[in-house]
Amino acid sequence: xxxxxxxxxxxxxxxxxxxxxxxxxxxxxxxxxxxxxxxxxxxxxxxxxxxxxxxxxxxxxxxxxxxxxxxxxxxxxxxxxxxxxxxxxxxxxxxxxxxxxxxxxxxxxxxxxxxxxxxxxxxxxxxxxxxxxxxxxxxxxxxxxxxxxxxxxxxxxxxxxxxxxxxxxxxxxxxxxxxxxxxxxxxxxxxxxxxxxxxxxxxxxxxxxxxxxxxxxxxxxxxxxxxxxxxxxxxxxxxxxxxxxxxxxxxxxxxxxxxxxxxxxxxxxxxxxxxxxxxxxxxxxxxxxxxxxxxxxxxxxxxxxxxxxxxxx
Amino acid sequence: xxxxxxxxxxxxxxxxxxxxxxxxxxxxxxxxxxxxxxxxxxxxxxxxxxxxxxxxxxxxxxxxxxxxxxxxxxxxxxxxxxxxxxxxxxxxxxxxxxxxxxxxxxxxxxxxxxxxxxxxxxxxxxxxxxxxxxxxxxxxxxxxxxxxxxxxxxxxxxxxxxxxxxxxxxxxxxxxxxxxxxxxxxxxxxxxxxxxxxxxxxxxxxxxxxxxxxxxx
Numbered sequence: 001x002x003x004x005x006x007x008x009x010x011x012x013x014x015x016x017x018x019x020x021x022x023x024x025x026x027x028x029x030x031x032x033x034x035x036x037x038x039x040x041x042x043x044x045x046x047x048x049x050x051x052x053x054x055x056x057x058x059x060x061x062x063x064x065x066x067x068x069x070x071x072x073x074x075x076x077x078x079x080x081x082x083x084x085x086x087x088x089x090x091x092x093x094x095x096x097x098x099x100x101x102x103x104x105x106x107x108x109x110x111x112x113x114x115x116x117x118x119x120x121x122x123x124x125x126x127x128x129x130x131x132x133x134x135x136x137x138x139x140x141x142x143x144x145x146x147x148x149x150x151x152x153x154x155x156x157x158x159x160x161x162x163x164x165x166x167x168x169x170x171x172x173x174x175x176x177x178x179x180x181x182x183x184x185x186x187x188x189x190x191x192x193x194x195x196x197x198x199x200x201x202x203x204x205x206x207x208x209x210x211x212x213x214x215x216x217x218x219x220x221x222x223x224x225x226x227x228x229x230x231x232x233x234x235x236x237x238x239x240x241x242x243x244x245x246x247x248x249x250x251x252x253x254x255x256x257x258x259x260x261x262x263x264x265x266x267x268x269x270x271x272x273x274x275x276x277x278x279x280x281x282x283x284x285x286x287x288x289x290x291x292x293x294x295x296x297x298x299x300x301x302x303x304x305x306x307x308x309x310x311x312x313x
Numbered sequence: 314x315x316x317x318x319x320x321x322x323x324x325x326x327x328x329x330x331x332x333x334x335x336x337x338x339x340x341x342x343x344x345x346x347x348x349x350x351x352x353x354x355x356x357x358x359x360x361x362x363x364x365x366x367x368x369x370x371x372x373x374x375x376x377x378x379x380x381x382x383x384x385x386x387x388x389x390x391x392x393x394x395x396x397x398x399x400x401x402x403x404x405x406x407x408x409x410x411x412x413x414x415x416x417x418x419x420x421x422x423x424x425x426x427x428x429x430x431x432x433x434x435x436x437x438x439x440x441x442x443x444x445x446x447x448x449x450x451x452x453x454x455x456x457x458x459x460x461x462x463x464x465x466x467x468x469x470x471x472x473x474x475x476x477x478x479x480x481x482x483x484x485x486x487x488x489x490x491x492x493x494x495x496x497x498x499x500x501x502x503x504x505x506x507x508x509x510x511x512x513x514x515x516x517x518x519x520x521x522x523x524x525x526x527x528x529x530x
């Protein structure tokens with residue numbers, strides 16, 4: 001057991017941000033809904049982060065085999081200690097392999113975009129807290145994985161990424177056959193239509209809605225004086241964008257077509273704060289189609305879970 | 314049937330897509346949209362892009378707007394022809410291309426666009442450039458380019474040691490920036506400068522740059 005912990009330590013130490021971080025993160029990873037709940041529990045041992053309930057050993061392995069995306073043999077080379085049971089080695093690697101690390105607080109809009117995507121795709125993940133009030137996102141260890149000093153950053157067994165929308169796209173493509181299979185489309189035409197509306201979100205919807213959320217919801221809490229001119233200007237901009245959305249959503253149930261996709265999901269983080277934490281919710285609800293669309297997308301289980309995570313964080 | 318792009322050659326977003334067409338060696342037709350006559354705000358164009366911005370792409374029954382969504386579509390659809398801009402055979406490389414595409418869109422573009430607008434577009438509209446906006450944006454762009462400089466010290470291009478859509482997306486705005494005094498932000502950073510000279514000398518972009526004339530500059 002001790003040797004297992006040591007192996008894990010070596011592995012984790014390769015990752016500077018993880019090294020910095022692993023004080024104690026309690027997390028619940030729900031894998032395959034109730035069929036195979038893998039619980040990764042808080043541990044007093046600094047470097048031990050995974051402990052599987054024994055009764056799920058077999059199932060956990062099976063999940064990995066079925067998916068066929070994990071468990072590269074090469075990963076097991078380090079386990080050449082004879083006193084570690086074979087089963088345990090397998091479990092260890094299976095469990096480690098299903099980890100996706102998301103750095104940043106769920107309160108952040110960009111972090112919650114990634115969380116909603118992981119939940120839609122039914123991909124297990126672990127949140128690594130980054131204490132922005134202490135400036136942890138500007139410290140050298142963190143800047144190694146996010147050079148702009150922003151949240152979120154993302155890591156899995158093979159890659160380190162940042163920029164929320166590109167993390168979401170990676171997750172959707174890597175786990176194309178998991179969870180909501182149509183989230184990022186199933187062919188180039190669908191994907192193009194989704195990308196088009198994700199760009200509209202990033203370029204047209206994001207800036208004014210983000211500015212309103214900052215001015216109306218965050219500035220007062222941070223004791224920053226509100227800029228009334230910016231509020232007025234951004235509200236006007238957002239009105240124009242939402243007029244276009246109103247027409248679009250009169251033609252189709254969702255932005256990219258008749259299915260809920262990443263294009264809709266990408267609007268949830270700013271939209272949620274705007275509707276629930278400012279007095280500008282009427283911008284959505286006063287528009288018939290936008291209001292209907294908003295009710296539908298914000299009522300998804302994935303998003304409701306993200307909102308819960310925000311509250312408990 | 315050839316791809317139809319509605320736009321104008323001097324526009325940054327149009328030339329972003331045109332550069333992608335040339336890299337992919339695909340047939341296309343550029344259908345001019347007269348911005349000075351406000352054609353992009355008229356109903357026939359608004360059907361193609363409800364936001365009233367150029368460019369818009371027509372490929373058979375498909376109509377697309379947003380230049381970065383268009384280039385992604387073209388690079389994906391024609392992944393087998395021309396230069397591979399999206400590293401479609403390697404999931405990790407493809408993911409890094411997307412990371413740096415988002416960096417261009419959300420870090421680089423917001424900093425560089427006001428400089429180009431104030432320096433080159435405002436004078437065309439009879440306005441004098443707002444130097445305070447330029448100064449603030451140059452400072453912002455410098456910080457972004459500090460990260461680029463560190464990145465390009467380790468890899469030849471943004472996403473890795475391969476040219477990709479991530480680099481390509483930077484071309485149009487940077488091309489115009491280099492015609493302003495703010496070009497110093499590039500010259501002051503050796504790796505950024507070498508990267509710029511490399512990507513701007515690709516034949517595909519040189520063809521497009523011939524059409525990028527802003528008020529005679």
